[in-house]
Amino acid sequence: MSQAAGSTAALSPAAARAQFRAGLRRPTSGISPGFAQVNLLALPRELGFDMLLFAQRNPKSCPVLGVFEPGQFHDAGARNPLLAEGDLRTDIPAYRVYRDGELTAEPGDATQHWREDLVAFLIGCSFTFEAPLLEAGIPIAHIEQGVNVPMYKTAIRCEPAGRLSGPLVVSMRPLPADLIADAVRITSRYPGVHGAPVHIGSPAELGITDLDAPDFGDPVQIPAGWTPVFWACGVTPQAAVMESAPELAISHAPGHMLITDLPNTALQVP
Amino acid sequence: MSQAAGSTAALSPAAARAQFRAGLRRPTSGISPGFAQVNLLALPRELGFDMLLFAQRNPKSCPVLGVFEPGQFHDAGARNPLLAEGDLRTDIPAYRVYRDGELTAEPGDATQHWREDLVAFLIGCSFTFEAPLLEAGIPIAHIEQGVNVPMYKTAIRCEPAGRLSGPLVVSMRPLPADLIADAVRITSRYPGVHGAPVHIGSPAELGITDLDAPDFGDPVQIPAGWTPVFWACGVTPQAAVMESAPELAISHAPGHMLITDLPNTALQVP
Known part of the structure; x- marks a missing residue:
C-alpha cells in the first residue's frame, strides 16, 4: 500500500x-x-x-x-x-x-x-508525535518508504475490563542507535498519543517472530544497525473487539x- | 479541626x-x-x-x-x-x-x-505531590499550621457527562512569590494527582469571595506577600454528586x- x-x-x-x-x-x-x-x-x-x-x-x-x-x-x-x-x-x-x-x-x-x-x-x-520527531531530525522509516506504519499484535495481554479483553498492539519505528534516547525524550512529552515507547529492541520478547509480517499496516525495511522501537498503538481496542x-x-x-x-x-x- | x-x-x-x-x-x-x-x-x-x-x-x-x-x-x-x-x-x-x-x-x-x-x-x-514540594523546600501552610487543606467550590463549571454536572472544586496552598514557579514545575510532573495549578492568585475570578471561609477543610493563615495558588481537587466529583x-x-x-x-x-x- x-x-x-x-x-x-x-x-x-x-x-x-x-x-x-x-x-x-x-x-x-x-x-x-x-x-x-x-x-x-x-x-x-x-x-x-x-x-x-x-x-x-x-x-x-x-x-x-x-x-x-x-x-x-x-x-x-x-x-x-x-x-x-x-x-x-x-x-x-x-x-x-x-x-x-x-x-x-x-x-x-x-x-x-x-x-x-x-x-x-x-x-x-x-x-501525532511524528511531526516533533521529524523536527528533531529523527527519521520516520515508513514516511521515507511511502508505506503505512507496521503494527503488531503482541503476546502482552491488556488488563481486561468487563466484556473487553485482548492483546497489546504496538506500532514500530526503526531508529539509529544515536537517536533512540531523543525519540524517548520527545515522545514521552505526548502521553495523550501513547507517550514513550513500551519496548526497545528484542521483538521476540513481545512475541513478534517476523517483523516483515505485521498484523496491520505494511512492513518497513530496517537499515543495518537500526533498532526496532515499539510504541503502544490505538489499534489495541480494535484487537479487543476482534477477541x-x-x-x-x-x-x-x-x-x-x-x-x-x-x-x-x-x-x-x- | x-x-x-x-x-x-x-x-x-x-x-x-x-x-x-x-x-x-x-x-x-x-x-x-x-x-x-x-x-x-x-x-x-x-x-x-x-x-x-x-x-x-x-x-x-x-x-x-x-x-x-x-x-x-x-x-x-x-x-x-x-x-x-x-x-x-x-x-x-x-x-x-x-x-x-x-x-x-x-x-x-x-x-x-x-x-x-x-x-x-x-x-x-x-x-501526593506535597512530599516532592517539601523536598524542594516549598512550605505547605496547612501542614505547618496543623489543619486540613482549604478547598473551595468555584464558579467554573465542569464539562457535564450524562447525569453528572457540577462546579470545579480547588484546593489552595499559599506560596511566597519566589517559589511559585518551582511549585508549578514540580506539580506539573504529577498529572495523575491534579498536576500543575489551575489558577494562581485572583481568587475572585474563581468566584471565591472569602478565602477564610472554605467550602471544605479549614482556613489557613496567608503570610503577607504570599499568593494563593489553586489546584484542581478530587472533591470535584463529590460536588457533582451534591448537584x-x-x-x-x-x-x-x-x-x-x-x-x-x-x-x-x-x-x-x-
Missing part, C-alpha cells in the same frame, strides 16, 4: 478531511503535521463503561482524547474541539465494520453502517486516522 | 491504614510521604459510564487512578496495586454517605452503608484520603 507523500502533507485538517470525505483513501501519516490524529472505536452504548474502564486500565494503548455520545458526529463549540466541523462517519479515509468480532466491511464512508446507539471513542494516535466480539463495532482502518483540529501543542507536557 | 503532625507521618501506608481502620480520624496530609493518596467516590454501577465520561472530560480534577468493580475492596495482585491489602470500606479515616445528593452520614467505617452494586472510583489527590443527586454515593470525607501503596515515583512524568 504505497502512498504519494507530499501533495496532501501541507493541507489543513479540514481540507484533508474534505478530501477523505470525497473519497481519497490513504494512510494519514505525514498529513497535516502539527495536528493530532486519533483512532476511532464506536461501540454500542451498553459497552461504554467497559470501554472507558478498559482505557483507564490500559492508558498507554488507549489514551481517550474524546467521546462523542450517540448522535454526535462533531464537537463544534467545544473548548478544544477535535472535530470543529465535518462528520465522524465520513471524514476518515477508511473504516472497518466488525460484527461479532468479524471484519465485515471496510468502507470509505461509515454512515450506512452507523447505529443510533453507538458511542464513539477517539483515542490518541502516535502519528471480545461485541455485536457491532466501527473503527478506522489501521493507519487511516481521523485528522483532528487539535494542535499538537495542546497535548504536550510538561 | 487541628491535627497532631508527626506521630503518624512516618508510618507505612499499611500501618497508617490500620490506625484508620482501628478508628483514628484525622486529615491525611503529611502522612506516609512518598505514597499516593486518593479520593474515593463510589456510585451505583448504572452511573459508571457517566462517571468515567465525567472524568475523561475533566481530567485536571478527576484523574482516575483505579476503579474497583462491585464487590472488590482491594487490588492485591495487581501489577501496581493501590491497596495491596485491607478494605476500601474501612481503611479511610472518615467517609461521607450521600443519598439523593444530601450528606446523611459521616462514618469512620462505610461497610454498613455499602451496597453490592457500587463501583468505587479512586481519584488522585494533591496531597446531580444520585440515589446513593459514598466518598471519603474531604482531606481524609485513602493512603495507597502506590509510590509517588510511579506517577511521575516524564
Whole structure:
C-alpha cells in the first residue's frame, strides 16, 4: 500500500478531511503535521463503561482524547474541539465494520453502517508525535518508504475490563542507535498519543517472530544497525473487539486516522 | 479541626491504614510521604459510564487512578496495586454517605452503608505531590499550621457527562512569590494527582469571595506577600454528586484520603 507523500502533507485538517470525505483513501501519516490524529472505536452504548474502564486500565494503548455520545458526529463549540466541523462517519479515509468480532466491511464512508446507539471513542494516535520527531531530525522509516506504519499484535495481554479483553498492539519505528534516547525524550512529552515507547529492541520478547509480517499496516525495511522501537498503538481496542466480539463495532482502518483540529501543542507536557 | 503532625507521618501506608481502620480520624496530609493518596467516590454501577465520561472530560480534577468493580475492596495482585491489602470500606479515616445528593452520614467505617452494586472510583489527590514540594523546600501552610487543606467550590463549571454536572472544586496552598514557579514545575510532573495549578492568585475570578471561609477543610493563615495558588481537587466529583443527586454515593470525607501503596515515583512524568 504505497502512498504519494507530499501533495496532501501541507493541507489543513479540514481540507484533508474534505478530501477523505470525497473519497481519497490513504494512510494519514505525514498529513497535516502539527495536528493530532486519533483512532476511532464506536461501540454500542451498553459497552461504554467497559470501554472507558478498559482505557483507564490500559492508558498507554488507549489514551481517550474524546467521546462523542450517540448522535454526535462533531464537537463544534467545544473548548478544544477535535472535530470543529465535518462528520465522524465520513471524514476518515477508511473504516472497518466488525460484527461479532468479524471484519465485515471496510468502507470509505461509515454512515450506512452507523447505529443510533453507538458511542464513539477517539483515542490518541502516535502519528501525532511524528511531526516533533521529524523536527528533531529523527527519521520516520515508513514516511521515507511511502508505506503505512507496521503494527503488531503482541503476546502482552491488556488488563481486561468487563466484556473487553485482548492483546497489546504496538506500532514500530526503526531508529539509529544515536537517536533512540531523543525519540524517548520527545515522545514521552505526548502521553495523550501513547507517550514513550513500551519496548526497545528484542521483538521476540513481545512475541513478534517476523517483523516483515505485521498484523496491520505494511512492513518497513530496517537499515543495518537500526533498532526496532515499539510504541503502544490505538489499534489495541480494535484487537479487543476482534477477541471480545461485541455485536457491532466501527473503527478506522489501521493507519487511516481521523485528522483532528487539535494542535499538537495542546497535548504536550510538561 | 487541628491535627497532631508527626506521630503518624512516618508510618507505612499499611500501618497508617490500620490506625484508620482501628478508628483514628484525622486529615491525611503529611502522612506516609512518598505514597499516593486518593479520593474515593463510589456510585451505583448504572452511573459508571457517566462517571468515567465525567472524568475523561475533566481530567485536571478527576484523574482516575483505579476503579474497583462491585464487590472488590482491594487490588492485591495487581501489577501496581493501590491497596495491596485491607478494605476500601474501612481503611479511610472518615467517609461521607450521600443519598439523593444530601450528606446523611459521616462514618469512620462505610461497610454498613455499602451496597453490592457500587463501583468505587479512586481519584488522585494533591496531597501526593506535597512530599516532592517539601523536598524542594516549598512550605505547605496547612501542614505547618496543623489543619486540613482549604478547598473551595468555584464558579467554573465542569464539562457535564450524562447525569453528572457540577462546579470545579480547588484546593489552595499559599506560596511566597519566589517559589511559585518551582511549585508549578514540580506539580506539573504529577498529572495523575491534579498536576500543575489551575489558577494562581485572583481568587475572585474563581468566584471565591472569602478565602477564610472554605467550602471544605479549614482556613489557613496567608503570610503577607504570599499568593494563593489553586489546584484542581478530587472533591470535584463529590460536588457533582451534591448537584446531580444520585440515589446513593459514598466518598471519603474531604482531606481524609485513602493512603495507597502506590509510590509517588510511579506517577511521575516524564
